[in-house]
Amino acid sequence: MTEYLKVTVRERVEAADGVVALTLTPADGGPLPEWTPGAHIDLQLTENLTRQYSLCGDPADREAWRIGVLREVEGRGGSAHVHDELAVGSTVAVSVPRNNFEFASADRYLFVAGGIGITPLLPMIAAAEAAGAEWTLLYGGRTRASMAFTGELAHYGENVRFHPQDEHGLLDLAEYLGQVRQGTLIYACGPEPMLKAVESACDHWPPTALHVERFAPVELAAPVRGDSFDVVLARSGKTVTVDPGYSILEALEFAGVNVLSSCREGTCGTCETDVLDGEPDHRDSLLTAAERESNETMFICVSRCRGARLTLDL
Structure with a gap:
């Protein structure tokens, strides 16, 4: 189970049409855990409703965290709960920050945000500015009124x-990302169509230049292996069979093995597990191509096995 701490909503601001920004402070008054640009937290909204939101405040502020939440009209209830139930004074359980979207040092940056995808980029932009790096942000949204934190960014x-x-149509990514420049990193976050367009526009860039974060899982093809496979747990020597239609995480839970997890869709990174032997069928939305090729870790909530057996550091 994920460890949670209690925070209180200190401030609630309408950051844009359909977007609320919440400032969270520790309920016990102590300092909050440290975090770095790109990190997110889990909000345990109810016993069966947990959602991940990017931290978009100042990492140096140990007294308050800020998140921005878009009301997803077609969502599964998490954003609606935040908008409708969390008011100033409300207390909610949150996880310690995790970072699957690490901000690396570079001479210059190209940032691309779509809608609420601006949230993880805000502290990155502040860090780039503080470091004296060159940077630009291309920020798109449906309308100007729907784009959060524009006053701050102005x-x-x-x-x-x-x-x-x-006002301007779709983002001109071909123009923005057309010129490859040495020492430049690209950070992008937003809806899936935009991220796919960014990836396409970066085909001519070095593979390590682009960093993306997805709020929703990529569409998955059928697993490479349709049959059952075995997972060997190296620490205990136990072997668990994973049948078709079940994830590794589910099979382990059925066998009484508890592993930290949250989203169960390959986007949050909680269940990352070291691979000791075997070839994973990577189906997550987090690992880069190089990380997948290395087969050092996998996310067992969605990823599977290409062969008959995997050995995991569990």
Whole structure:
């Protein structure tokens, strides 16, 4: 089970049409855990409702965290609960921060945000500015009114390009990402169609230049292996069979083996597990191509096995 701490909603602001920004402070008054740009937390909204949100405040502030939450009209209830139930003074359980979208040092950055995808990029932009690095942000949204934190970003002047779709059409990614420059990293977050377009526009960049974070899992093809396979737990020597239609995580739970997990869709990173032997069928939305090729770790909530057996560090 994931470890949680209690926080209180200190401030609630309508950051844009359909977006609420919550400032969270520790319920016990102590300092909050440290975090770095790109990190997210789990909010345990009810016993059966947990959602992940990016931290978008100042990592140096150990007294408060900030998150931005878009009301997803077609969502599964998490964002609606935040919008409808969490008011100033509300207490909620949150996990310690985790970071699957690490911000690396570089001479220059190209940031691309779509809608609520601006949230993990805000502390990255502040860090790039503080480090004296060159950077620009291309920020798109359906309308200007739907784009959160624009006032905050306006202070950066010409470094930020606001691009509401109803005013300018789709983002011109070919122009923005057309020129490959040494020492440049690209960070992108937003809806899946935008991220696919970014990946396509970065085909000519070095594979290590682009970093993306997805809020929803990529569409999955059928597993490489349709049959059952065995998972050997190296620490205990126990072997668990994973049948078709069940994840490794589910099979382990059925066998009485508890592993930390949260999203169960390959986006949060909680269940990352070291692979000691065997070839995973990577089906997550987190690992880079190089990380998948290395087969050092896998996310057992969605990923499977290409062969008949996997040995995991469990």
